[in-house]
Amino acid sequence: MSGLIEFSLDKRSGVATYMQIVQQVEQAMRLGRLGPGDRLPTAAEVVGRLAINPNTVLRAYRELESRGLVEPRPGLGTFVQRSLGRPRDPALERGLVSWVREARAAGLGPEDIRALVESALSGGLTEEATA
Numbered sequence: 001m002s003g004l005i006e007f008s009l010d011k012r013s014g015v016a017t018y019m020q021i022v023q024q025v026e027q028a029m030r031l032g033r034l035g036p037g038d039r040l041p042t043a044a045e046v047v048g049r050l051a052i053n054p055n056t057v058l059r060a061y062r063e064l065e066s067r068g069l070v071e072p073r074p075g076l077g078t079f080v081q082r083s084l085g086r087p088r089d090p091a092l093e094r095g096l097v098s099w100v101r102e103a104r105a106a107g108l109g110p111e112d113i114r115a116l117v118e119s120a121l122s123g124g125l126t127e128e129a130t131a
Contacts, residue, residue, distance in 0.1 A: 004028070004038050009050055017052055021060035029069065029084035040070060040078045 005028045007021055015023070028034040041049075043057040061078050064070040072078045103113050119125050 004034055005040065007041075007046055007050060009052070018056050018060040018063065021046070021057065022063050025060075025064055025069070026084060029080065032083075034080050035083050036080055038080045039076075040080070042077055 005025065007024055009017060009020055013020065025034065025040065034040075040061065043054045043061070046052070046057045047054050061070060061072065065072065065078075069081055069084070070078050071081050100113060103116070108116075116125070
């Protein structure tokens with residue numbers, strides 16, 4: 001395996017398996033974990049790790065290719081074409097890690113944390129609620 005990305009699946013998410021792979025590649029690209037020239041795991045590697053149908057992986061890779069994010073190179077693999085990342089802000093990342101630790105210490109689970117983040121992203125949290 002390329003070592004740059006390891007996929008995981010959430011069968012309860014309601015998101016199609018191939019889309020979970022697409023989303024994880026895009027997220028890794030946004031976070032700078034995958035960049036131009038990096039090779040994605042082969043379909044066989046993903047199938048061996050996740051025990052899913054090879055066509056599911058191929059569908060995800062075709063979707064990424066149609067978005068112009070990856071390029072298949074016959075006999076070599078599938079490679080990232082461009083970056084989605086922005087320069088990282090270490091202070092911002094430390095603050096987020098600290099906030100997640102506090103949320104966990106307050107008894108919030110991963111789904112609760114995701115719900116709060118999604119609400120904040122959609123404008124559902126007001127400054128009064130966060131003050």
